[in-house]
Amino acid sequence: MDGYQALTALIDSAWEELRNPDTGRRDLCLEVVSDILETGRLTQTDAERVVERLVTVALSDESYAMRESALHAVCTSSNCYELPFRVAEPLAVGVDRFEPLLLADVLSILGCTHDQAALPVVERFLRHPHPEVSGEASEAVKELRWRREPAQDKTA
CATH class of the missing domain: 1.20.930 (Transcription Elongation Factor S-II; Chain A)
Incomplete structure (x- = not known):
């Protein structure tokens, strides 16, 4: 073996x-x-x-x-x-099932997909009452939006 x-x-x-x-x-x-x-x-x-x-x-x-x-x-x-969104998509669908600390992990995972399909799900949590969740949502949105920008804009 x-x-x-x-x-x-x-x-x-x-x-x-x-x-x-x-x-x-x-x-x-x-x-x-x-x-x-x-x-x-x-x-x-x-x-x-x-x-x-x-x-x-x-x-x-x-x-x-x-x-x-x-x-x-x-x-x-x-x-x-690289995690494709299709692998993490069930988390996006079931996002409301998670407790706040686990929800922060879910949002991080969705951000790591770098897929714009995750953006609407993640944006829903930007104003979440738990700071861990809203903070992770903010980071995930930044990651998703950064990946959307043209390459020359990323260095600015």
Whole structure:
């Protein structure tokens, strides 16, 4: 087994472990997935598949800790991989489900897509009563608008 196969085997093992009823063990598995994403050693396609699965966990798990870990892993992935909006779009659709601290992570993720389709969703939270949320919305809007500007305007 080469190094890449070992990484993907670890991820597959983590997905299997998500069936475990022990939240602590499941949370640890998401940390392993996050650590693997942080290496930047997955292909873009494999990273997108992993992120899609993490988004599903973030939207569906009953445990706050699990949803937080899943979103953290997605945020981590954006340091090494380009996240297409289609991968994060379920977060945009389900944005109103999240508690304020998790919502800030969701907005950050949407900003990292650099896709204008995320802009209307993110802009809704610019005046959110929680400063963490409104601040992250502001940063995400800046990121989305910066990517929209022509290249010569970015240096000004």
